[in-house]
Amino acid sequence: MKSLTTWIHRPFKPYYLHRQENLPYICRISPDEGSFLIEWYDNGFAGEHTLTVTDKETNDVVKTIKLEQKIITVDNLPDLTDFRIIISRNGAEGQTERLVRTGKIPGDTVINYLHPKDPAYSFSGKFLGSPNIIKCPSGRLISAMDIFWAKEYQSLIAPLFCSDDEGKNWRNLGELAPCFWPTLFMHRGSLYCIGATNAKGNIVIGRSDDEGENWTPPSMLFALGYNQGPEGAMGVFEHKGRIYAAISHGHWDINTFRMSYISADANSDLLDPASWEISDFIEYDPNWKNSPVDAGPGLKTPGGGIEGCMVVGPDGVLHACYRADIERTEPSFGKMILLDIDTSDPKKPYIFNSIVDCPLGSNSKFLIRYDDVSGFYIMLGTEQNPAVTPKRTVLSIAVSKNLTDWTVVHRIYDYRHEDPLKIGFQYPDFRIDGDDLLLATRVGFNESDDHHNSNCITFERIENFRDYL
Numbered sequence: 001m002k003s004l005t006t007w008i009h010r011p012f013k014p015y016y017l018h019r020q021e022n023l024p025y026i027c028r029i030s031p032d033e034g035s036f037l038i039e040w041y042d043n044g045f046a047g048e049h050t051l052t053v054t055d056k057e058t059n060d061v062v063k064t065i066k067l068e069q070k071i072i073t074v075d076n077l078p079d080l081t082d083f084r085i086i087i088s089r090n091g092a093e094g095q096t097e098r099l100v101r102t103g104k105i106p107g108d109t110v111i112n113y114l115h116p117k118d119p120a121y122s123f124s125g126k127f128l129g130s131p132n133i134i135k136c137p138s139g140r141l142i143s144a145m146d147i148f149w150a151k152e153y154q155s156l157i158a159p160l161f162c163s164d165d166e167g168k169n170w171r172n173l174g175e176l177a178p179c180f181w182p183t184l185f186m187h188r189g190s191l192y193c194i195g196a197t198n199a200k201g202n203i204v205i206g207r208s209d210d211e212g213e214n215w216t217p218p219s220m221l222f223a224l225g226y227n228q229g230p231e232g233a234m235g236v237f238e239h240k241g242r243i244y245a246a247i248s249h250g251h252w253d254i255n256t257f258r259m260s261y262i263s264a265d266a267n268s269d270l271l272d273p274a275s276w277e278i279s280d281f282i283e284y285d286p287n288w289k290n291s292p293v294d295a296g297p298g299l300k301t302p303g304g305g306i307e308g309c310m311v312v313g314p315d316g317v318l319h320a321c322y323r324a325d326i327e328r329t330e331p332s333f334g335k336m337i338l339l340d341i342d343t344s345d346p347k348k349p350y351i352f353n354s355i356v357d358c359p360l361g362s363n364s365k366f367l368i369r370y371d372d373v374s375g376f377y378i379m380l381g382t383e384q385n386p387a388v389t390p391k392r393t394v395l396s397i398a399v400s401k402n403l404t405d406w407t408v409v410h411r412i413y414d415y416r417h418e419d420p421l422k423i424g425f426q427y428p429d430f431r432i433d434g435d436d437l438l439l440a441t442r443v444g445f446n447e448s449d450d451h452h453n454s455n456c457i458t459f460e461r462i463e464n465f466r467d468y469l
Contacts, residue, residue, distance in 0.1 A: 235309030
């Protein structure tokens with residue numbers, strides 16, 4: 001193996017699997033009703049290839065196709081059926097196998113899909129999470145995601161996909177590794193990604209100057225220590241000449257999360273670790289006003305702030321908005337932690353502002369962006385009233401003029417009458433694009449492992465979204 005001279009790999013394999021880098025590789029799967037699409041390549045063989053589709057349960061061969069294109073749709077298949085996809089070399093050894101289940105997934109397009117029984121990425125995980133979407137200066141859309149599991153030493157790679165036709169079709173750009181919780185942002189004409197090396201890892205950053213095709217090696221910004229790591233560098237934000245990102249520090253198995261932010265001068269070299277500062281950390285304080293009964297600093301002792309985003313309030317103050325996991329408190333839903341940032345001192349910890357009643361708040365990630373046209377703060381997230389929307393079955397838009405009074409104005413996906421343990425719409429990332437919202441969603445649907453352990457990342461363009469405001 002060669003040394004790490006880039007962050008992007010096509011494909012990424014850990015050292016003990018590095019010989020698989022030259023086997024046929026299926027880099028994208030997108031199921032639909034009675035059909036599926038695959039994208040593939042082979043770094044080790046330039047000859048002809050054959051695609052064989054077999055029924056997963058019976059092993060019967062359903063289709064055999066000579067592969068002449070790198071992206072192919074296989075249709076006229078039974079719907080809601082599991083299939084094995086095998087790409088083999090004609091006249092040479094070497095093949096690859098993946099799994100797919102046919103069926104329509106809500107949304108315009110499935111950016112990427114991972115069958116819950118597919119071991120292709122077992123070194124990193126079994127489920128797709130942390131979707132990102134961004135629009136580049138050329139109009140190209142790029143989506144990042146990670147492949148996660150419950151084991152902290154895993155969660156190593158973040159596949160990247162792009163669309164050059166406004167989200168109608170997508171192709172694979174490669175895999176950032178090591179990378180978990182990827183967060184894409186544009187700065188001074190270049191594309192950046194900030195994330196973690198794994199679920200308990202260190203904060204890293206890298207840059208692409210050609211809209212995701214090539215990347216610098218990752219720079220490590222902060223080493224946060226054994227058994228703890230950044231719980232997502234969410235919501236990278238530029239304010240008053242400085243770049244900010246909200247983070248959390250901790251992990252589920254130590255029962256504690258702490259809240260902090262990192263920042264850098266917007267004119268500095270963002271790949272230079274010396275450009276960055278990290279603030280002191282704070283913990284959730286159960287004595288904060290409007291704190292739920294029995295809330296506390298950790299997750300098993302509920303209340304720890306996780307998965308924050310940043311936005312400037314109507315008062316001009318930069319705020320961080322965190323969700324408080326409070327499923328075991330009273331009330332058990334509907335709260336958001338609002339914190340203030342003193343922009344004069346990048347090492348100063350957050351200042352508590354308030355705990356806000358929030359219809360999309362608490363037990364699933366939300367994201368807030370400000371809409372200059374309407375003057376509304378736009379929040380996308382999963383409705384959290386268990387009496388109406390159990391678990392993560394309804395993904396909605398809420399709006400506010402002041403960050404404290406929120407109203408749900410539109411339900412994007414409403415599956416509250418389906419099994420809440422098998423259906424999930426969660427962790428949305430969105431961008432305002434003229435009159436539309438560009439939305440990437442983490443989705444568990446059509447026999448996912450469960451509502452949380454999602455099997456696909458979807459794209460949807462919500463046209464004329466201000467009609468809902």
